[in-house]
Amino acid sequence: MAAIEPIDIVELGVDDARAGLTLSAEAGWNQNEADWRFFLSKGAVFGLREGDRLVASAALLPYSAGNAWISMVLVTADFRRRGIATKLVDACLDLAKRRGLTTWLDATPAGATVYGPLGFVPTLQLRRLRLQKPQAATATRPLSAGNLDGLAARDGSAMGFDRSTLLSEFSARPGSRIVSDDRAVALVRNGRTARHIGPLLADRANQALALVDAIVHSETGPWLIDAVHSQEQFLNGLVQSGWNIERPFQRMRFGRLTAPPAQLPFAVAGPEFG
Ligand SMILES: CC(C)(COP(=O)(O)OP(=O)(O)OC[C@H]1O[C@@H](n2cnc3c(N)ncnc32)[C@H](O)[C@@H]1OP(=O)(O)O)[C@@H](O)C(=O)NCCC(=O)NCCS
Numbered sequence: 001m002a003a004i005e006p007i008d009i010v011e012l013g014v015d016d017a018r019a020g021l022t023l024s025a026e027a028g029w030n031q032n033e034a035d036w037r038f039f040l041s042k043g044a045v046f047g048l049r050e051g052d053r054l055v056a057s058a059a060l061l062p063y064s065a066g067n068a069w070i071s072m073v074l075v076t077a078d079f080r081r082r083g084i085a086t087k088l089v090d091a092c093l094d095l096a097k098r099r100g101l102t103t104w105l106d107a108t109p110a111g112a113t114v115y116g117p118l119g120f121v122p123t124l125q126l127r128r129l130r131l132q133k134p135q136a137a138t139a140t141r142p143l144s145a146g147n148l149d150g151l152a153a154r155d156g157s158a159m160g161f162d163r164s165t166l167l168s169e170f171s172a173r174p175g176s177r178i179v180s181d182d183r184a185v186a187l188v189r190n191g192r193t194a195r196h197i198g199p200l201l202a203d204r205a206n207q208a209l210a211l212v213d214a215i216v217h218s219e220t221g222p223w224l225i226d227a228v229h230s231q232e233q234f235l236n237g238l239v240q241s242g243w244n245i246e247r248p249f250q251r252m253r254f255g256r257l258t259a260p261p262a263q264l265p266f267a268v269a270g271p272e273f274g
Contacts, residue, residue, distance in 0.1 A: 019054035030191035058088035071272035102255035106271030120252035125229035146180030160259035205233035208266035
């Protein structure tokens, strides 16, 4: 449907966290209020209101070394196909351009139809998987507490830029923990409907799988994980141990690559954070 009236975009503030959560919950997403507060306090979130109701959003979250993530692109069902998402992503891109930032995002199939025409190019692919209940435990190794500096250093080399601020905020939330086992490390945190595992970094797939297995046998789920599609052995291992693939995400980039990632993660921090 073509736009029939002007779209008045506003910048949202931390007080909009609850309204943002209503939008992401409508789409069935896993973000909680703490996630919205992070975007609203550390990033720029644009939105559209109809009266008191927030009907659409898009966030730009600056990271380091000239990179930023676009996410939370949401339009409530009865406002779709009026060009609103395009306009909101344009607002994020304008700001990124003014700040000289390369922007990244992880697109749902519906989102990719909006971003492709704007000039985003595809990079890697992700698969979101859900586990309701783990299969019976075999011999699971004990988990140790991992440390934030170690996680941030490995995450930085996997992304090509530092995300200590994000990981430090995640790890300070109630219910979060950094766990490690052998040569693998991961962050586990609460979401609206499920515990989320990621980022997860390891030298080899068997280490990453053993860590996931130990996590799911050490606490109550359900769980979500966003696995890198090209980590085939890891992805297949998850499916064999009962995880279900829910949906694909396409990572896309707008602008030049600042620093190439050194080592692929096994699972990412989430499509909304990269
Ligand atoms: C994806 C979403 C944000 C699109 O919002 P929107 O305001 O309807 O998007 P726009 O009106 O700007 O669409 C621009 C173009 O993208 C394409 N497009 C958008 N939604 C589409 C769909 N469901 N199917 C096919 N093409 C679509 C069309 O080419 C559209 O142009 P047109 O309407 O002139 O044909 C919205 O459907 C939504 O909130 N979905 C659920 C959450 C989600 O997946 N968000 C994206 C996260 S990456």
